[in-house]
Amino acid sequence: MNFLHGRRLDVRQLWTGDDCNATAALAAVELGDIWGISGGFTRRLNRLGIDKPLELREANPHFIRQHLGVVGERIVYELRGTSCIELEEITADKQNICCSRSFGQVTSDYNMIREATVTFASQACENCDGKSWWLQS
Numbered sequence: 001m002n003f004l005h006g007r008r009l010d011v012r013q014l015w016t017g018d019d020c021n022a023t024a025a026l027a028a029v030e031l032g033d034i035w036g037i038s039g040g041f042t043r044r045l046n047r048l049g050i051d052k053p054l055e056l057r058e059a060n061p062h063f064i065r066q067h068l069g070v071v072g073e074r075i076v077y078e079l080r081g082t083s084c085i086e087l088e089e090i091t092a093d094k095q096n097i098c099c100s101r102s103f104g105q106v107t108s109d110y111n112m113i114r115e116a117t118v119t120f121a122s123q124a125c126e127n128c129d130g131k132s133w134w135l136q137s
Contacts, residue, residue, distance in 0.1 A: 026053040026079065036075050041068060053079065 031042045034053055048067060050056050056064070057079035065073035074084040107113065 022079075022081065023054065026057060029053055031056065034075070034079075036071065041072065044068060 031037050031045055031051070031053055032039060037045075044067060045051070045056060050059060056076060059076055061073045061076045064076050068075075077084050103112070103116070
């Protein structure tokens, strides 16, 4: 379990198709080592008699929801291997880009406004990341 040392366990990392791996990983960590379980959640779970991640996995999801809310219920389902939130494999391209600043005071100086406009337009172009979406009509 060296891969867990010093960082939280993301339950999505457990499910590689082998339940033995997930059970062994859950047996080797504490509740607070699981991503999404804060110190407050750990204390509440301890008061409910749940001290280990395996116990949380076997808990009644509706009971957990009553005490920890929907986040706690989703953690139970995730520990059982049921994904509650689909991950985006490919992020969508940006639909727009905004680069704005204020002058801090009212100004009518043409050169100052022109320089700021050129700077902000240049920064917006840099934010395009080489995408050509802005060229499409």
